[in-house]
Amino acid sequence: STVEKECQILRTLEKSGVPHVEKCIGPPNEYRYEDGRVMIALTPVVESPRGITSSIQYVDSGNAQQIAAKCVVETMVGMLRANIITLDVQPLIEMNSGQVLFIDFTEARNIFEGSDGSADAAGIVGFCSEMMALIPESLRDFTISYLKERVESVEMEGVVFDNVVKNVLESIWND
Numbered sequence: 056s057t058v059e060k061e062c063q064i065l066r067t068l069e070k071s072g073v074p075h076v077e078k079c080i081g082p083p084n085e086y087r088y089e090d091g092r093v094m095i096a097l098t099p100v101v102e103s104p105r106g107i108t109s110s111i112q113y114v115d116s117g118n119a120q121q122i123a124a125k126c127v128v129e130t131m132v133g134m135l136r137a138n139i140i141t142l143d144v145q146p147l148i149e150m151n152s153g154q155v156l157f158i159d160f161t162e163a164r165n166i167f168e169g170s171d172g173s174a175d176a177a178g179i180v181g182f183c184s185e186m187m188a189l190i191p192e193s194l195r196d197f198t199i200s201y202l203k204e205r206v207e208s209v210e211m212e213g214v215v216f217d218n219v220v221k222n223v224l225e226s227i228w229n230d
Contacts, residue, residue: 064163108148108150123148127198128205130157135179135182142185
């Protein structure tokens with residue numbers, strides 16, 4: 056089922072150390088009296104005294120917006136490192152702190168899921184475009200600099216990104 060696949064994706068992301076994403080806890084459970092319906096339990100519950108937004112522009116200006124931008128980059132790079140993308144990016148951003156939690160991974164998939172085993176270039180471009188669209192213009196230079204730093208850091212750990220992924224990332228900072 057879609058819900059079971061989502062839980063599997065979330066477990067892959069957790070195992071890969073991808074930050075700022077919800078976690079699937081426990082096994083998927085079927086509703087006892089409803090044939091075929093399945094539920095999963097997710098954590099954490101997001102609470103905020105000031106509120107939650109899906110747009111960085113509504114986050115308190117300054118440091119909190121930079122924190123939110125960093126969270127976006129860390130999640131994007133982490134997901135690409137784990138070979139997972141989604142074309143339906145759903146952030147919950149805490150308005151005071153800028154902390155981000157990405158939710159709803161029902162559309163997420165492995166970048167090599169295609170029939171020929173090569174990386175899904177259009178999907179990677181779409182995913183990176185959606186993630187970068189979360190960044191306000193005022194933070195673009197800051198974010199691109201941090202993106203380069205994160206990619207270099209991950210590569211120094213010995214990670215080798217697929218050529219398609221690397222080309223898409225480079226196109227972001229060369230744009």
